[in-house]
Amino acid sequence: MSYEIPMGPYHPALEEPYKLDMVCVGETVKDAKLHIGFNFRGIEHLAETRNYIQVVALMERVCGICSFIHTLTLCQAMEDLAGVTPPPRAQYIRVVMGELERLHSHVLWAGIASKLMGFKTMFMTCFELREKVMDVLQAISGNRVNYSMNRIGGVNRDVENPLALVEMVNELEREMARTVIPIFTTSTTARARCAGIGVLTHEKAVSCGVVGPVARASGVTQDLRKQAPYAAYGEMEFEVPVEQAGDVRARLFVRALEIMESCRILRQALTGMPHGEINIGETKLAFRTGTATSRVEAPRGEVMYSVSWKEGSRNPNRVHVRTPTFVNMPSVRWMVQGARLADTPLIQASIDPCYSCTDR
Amino acid sequence: MTVLEKTIENPAASELWNPDLWTVDGGVWWMKRGDPSESVREVAKAMNAVGARFITITAYQLPGAEGFKLEYHWDLEGRLLGFAFNIPGNTVESIFDLCEAADWIEREVHEGFGIDFSGREYEPLLLREGDTPGVNLRETTPAKPVPGSAQQEVKK
Numbered sequence: 210m211s212y213e214i215p216m217g218p219y220h221p222a223l224e225e226p227y228k229l230d231m232v233c234v235g236e237t238v239k240d241a242k243l244h245i246g247f248n249f250r251g252i253e254h255l256a257e258t259r260n261y262i263q264v265v266a267l268m269e270r271v272c273g274i275c276s277f278i279h280t281l282t283l284c285q286a287m288e289d290l291a292g293v294t295p296p297p298r299a300q301y302i303r304v305v306m307g308e309l310e311r312l313h314s315h316v317l318w319a320g321i322a323s324k325l326m327g328f329k330t331m332f333m334t335c336f337e338l339r340e341k342v343m344d345v346l347q348a349i350s351g352n353r354v355n356y357s358m359n360r361i362g363g364v365n366r367d368v369e370n371p372l373a374l375v376e377m378v379n380e381l382e383r384e385m386a387r388t389v390i391p392i393f394t395t396s397t398t399a400r401a402r403c404a405g406i407g408v409l410t411h412e413k414a415v416s417c418g419v420v421g422p423v424a425r426a427s428g429v430t431q432d433l434r435k436q437a438p439y440a441a442y443g444e445m446e447f448e449v450p451v452e453q454a455g456d457v458r459a460r461l462f463v464r465a466l467e468i469m470e471s472c473r474i475l476r477q478a479l480t481g482m483p484h485g486e487i488n489i490g491e492t493k494l495a496f497r498t499g500t501a502t503s504r505v506e507a508p509r510g511e512v513m514y515s516v517s518w519k520e521g522s523r524n525p526n527r528v529h530v531r532t533p534t535f536v537n538m539p540s541v542r543w544m545v546q547g548a549r550l551a552d553t554p555l556i557q558a559s560i561d562p563c564y565s566c567t568d569r
Numbered sequence: 570m571t572v573l574e575k576t577i578e579n580p581a582a583s584e585l586w587n588p589d590l591w592t593v594d595g596g597v598w599w600m601k602r603g604d605p606s607e608s609v610r611e612v613a614k615a616m617n618a619v620g621a622r623f624i625t626i627t628a629y630q631l632p633g634a635e636g637f638k639l640e641y642h643w644d645l646e647g648r649l650l651g652f653a654f655n656i657p658g659n660t661v662e663s664i665f666d667l668c669e670a671a672d673w674i675e676r677e678v679h680e681g682f683g684i685d686f687s688g689r690e691y692e693p694l695l696l697r698e699g700d701t702p703g704v705n706l707r708e709t710t711p712a713k714p715v716p717g718s719a720q721q722e723v724k725k
Contacts, residue, residue, distance in 0.1 A: 246695030253681075289595055418623050418670030431622075436647025500627075501595035502642070502649060515627045515640065531625040531674075539673050568695070 211239060214550065218247045225564040229557065231545065238545045238553060243538060248568040256528035261287065261361060261494060264525060268514075269355045271530060272566045274317065277310045278507040279514075280359035283528070285439060286516040287361045289501035291494045296486040299363035303440040304478045305371070306349070306358055307505075308471045312381065313342040314508035315464045315471075318561045319389060322461060325555045326402040334388055338381060345377055363488025371479040378479070382472040390465050403458035407544040407556035410455055417540045420533045421510020422467065423560050425451045426459035433506040444481070445474045457559040464561075496520065500527075509533040509561050532566035585619075597642070597651040609641060612652045613664040613671075621645040623670040628678045630707060631655065637684060656684075663689040682707045 217228035226247035232240045252271055256264050268283045269276045281303055288295065295303075320335030343353050349368055350356035358364050368374070393399050409419070414427035424431050432449040434442040450466035452459035498520040504513045510533030517527040537560045544556050592599045600612065616623070621643035629638040636657040641664075643650045663686035664671050675686045676694040683701075693700065 242692075244693075246693075249695050286596075415622070416669045418668075433647065437649070499595055500640070502597050502651075504596075504649065511624070511644075513624060513642070517629060527627075527629050529625070529627040535673060535677075536670060 210234070216553065218244070225562075226568070227557075227562070227564050229541070229545075229553070231550070231553065233550055236550050238548050238550055241542050241545045241553075243541060245538065245564070245567050248564065250569060252569045253528055253530060257524055257526070259525075260523045261496070261525075264528065265359060265361070266357070268528070268530070269357070271532070271569045272563055273354055274314050274563060275310055275507045275509070275512070275566075276355045277306045277358055278505055278512055279530070281307065281440070282503045282505040282512050282514045283516065284359045284361050285503035285505070286501040286514045287496070287518075289503065290496040290499065290516060290518050291361060292497065293362045293489055293492075293494065295363040295488065297441070297483045298367075298485045299487045300441040301478050301482040302364045302368055302487060303359070304442060304445065305368060305374075305475060305482075306346075306356065306364075307440065308475045308478070309342055309346050309349075311471050311508045312468060312475075313339055313346065314561070315468050316342060318464060318558075319393070319461070321558060322457075322555070325558055326398055328396075328398050331389070331392060338384055338389070341377060341381060345374060349374075360488055361494060362490075362492070363486070365488070367487050368479075368482065371482045375476055375479050378472050378475045382469060385465070385468050385472075390469075393461055393465055399461070400458070402552075402555065403461055403559075404454075404456060406457045406552050407548060407559055408454070408456045409540055409544050411453070413540065413543050414455065417536070417543070419510070419537050419540050421507070421537070422460055422463045423537045423540065424510065425449065426463045427455035428453045433504055433511055437504060439503070439505060441478065442474075445477050447474050457555060460559045460561075496522075507533055509563060509566075510537065530566075530569055532563065532569065534560070534563045534567045538562055538567060597649050599651045599653060602654070608662060609639075609652065609654070610662050610664055610667060612641065613667045616643045616645075616650070617667060619645060621650060623668045623674075624649075626671070626674050626678050628682045628684060630682065637682060639678075639684075659683055660685045660687055662687055665689045 211232050211234050214231045214233055216231060218226045228244035230242045231238050256267055259267050265280050265283060269280045271279045316335050316339040320332045323331035323335060346356065347353050350358050350366060358366060409427045411428040414424055414429050428451060430449060430451050435449055447470045450463050452462050496518040500515055500517040502515045504511055512533060513531040515529040516525055519526050541557055541560060545553050548556055590601055592601060624642040624644055627640040631638055636655055638653060638655050639661060640651055640653045661684060663675055665675055673694060676691055678684050679686060679691055680694060680696045
């Protein structure tokens with residue numbers, strides 16, 4: 210006999226609003242239905258009432274973890290409409306901030322995943338590492354969450370001594386290689402709780418159009434930093450980690466390996482940062498009539514912005530945001546089918562969902 | 570021969586990227602429509618044939634009572650492909666049966682603009698049971714400017 214178990218709208222793992230109605234037989238989940246929108250804010254509509262300076266600050270609030278990525282994507286689209294190109298140093302600073310944000314996001318996720326596995330020591334270790342990344346973000350931008358770094362035509366603040374940050378990157382990489390990665394790859398607890406759990410097959414991943422680490426953990430080679438390079442990514446050398454198993458463990462591996470690759474990119478960007486201006490100055494911008502689209506590889510996958518403008522207008526005609534969690538979340542239905550009920554919080558968390566982005 | 574015909578006939582054809590078949594604008598390769606009746610379902614089939622990944626649908630409300638403009642986006646090995654068309658009313662064919670990834674996107678557009686995707690059923694996504702679709706982004710009355718700011722809402 211089957212019965213229904215509602216989980217949420219208060220998420221058991223992530224303390225965010227989201228609901229999963231599961232149909233179970235015994236302890237096994239047979240099907241699930243997802244509900245979102247509990248915190249819907251209407252940001253796309255609000256964007257139509259903001260001018261080109263205000264809209265950057267507004268879109269930074271779409272997400273609390275990848276706030277830099279959202280303004281970067283928006284600014285790239287608006288730079289296309291304005292016909293301006295940021296200076297090379299600004300492009301490098303954008304890479305540095307983007308990768309620091311990826312580190313912060315992935316380490317945060319590793320901590321939460323550890324907590325869900327019942328591995329609280331690892332949770333503490335990950336959050337200690339995350340704090341170091343947050344300190345660097347604060348040292349560069351003066352802020353810990355909404356960095357206010359991007360502007361149309363460049364960035365607002367310089368990285369004054371890039372080489373001084375290299376040691377932090379090296380230390381983080383050493384700590385990841387010494388503790389986090391070996392424990393995640395060899396620990397019995399991690400293996401027992403993650404291997405073979407929440408499998409998303411390659412076929413289903415392609416069919417659902419999932420993005421980011423969720424796609425790469427199911428064997429889909431896809432990373433916009435390689436396939437459609439933006440900012441200064443075209444000048445960076447790095448690998449795109451891909452796993453085939455499609456389970457929670459594979460998602461854990463992909464993110465852990467991406468942390469190492471982010472350190473590699475950061476070292477290149479910090480040591481090779483060109484001198485010069487960081488933005489195009491106080492030029493009054495004029496936007497052409499039309500639509501521009503920009504895509505960026507956020508920590509959770511592809512973010513896409515379409516910005517439509519009418520020449521002479523103060524406000525955008527339309528700002529459309531497609532966030533990675535919005536496409537990754539429907540796949541949770543397939544991941545939890547056949548899983549044990551007790552594993553579902555970890556499975557849901559394994560896509561690293563961002564409800565703030567989803568309920569934008 | 571349209572891009573669509575070329576794609577369906579021979580998905581691996583190198584001449585697929587012939588600039589005569591596409592218009593590149595705003596970072597997107599827009600598919601040139603050979604025939605005005607070419608439907609989004611045919612495009613979706615062609616995109617499936619070449620292995621393109623569906624990304625999203627962006628909807629725009631046209632001025633007055635003219636209807637909507639819909640932009641469908643796919644990714645093919647890092648290249649952003651687009652197919653845009655206007656609809657006079659508020660109904661368009663669903664591609665959900667051809668493209669599973671379009672499910673939530675169509676539901677989001679339906680709830681934001683009140684556009685109906687024919688041939689499928691909906692359940693509330695961002696809205697709650699009993700809420701009215703179209704209240705989020707469809708403009709029925711002009712939006713008010715932000716209190717205290719000098720800016721004016723520009724009429725679309």
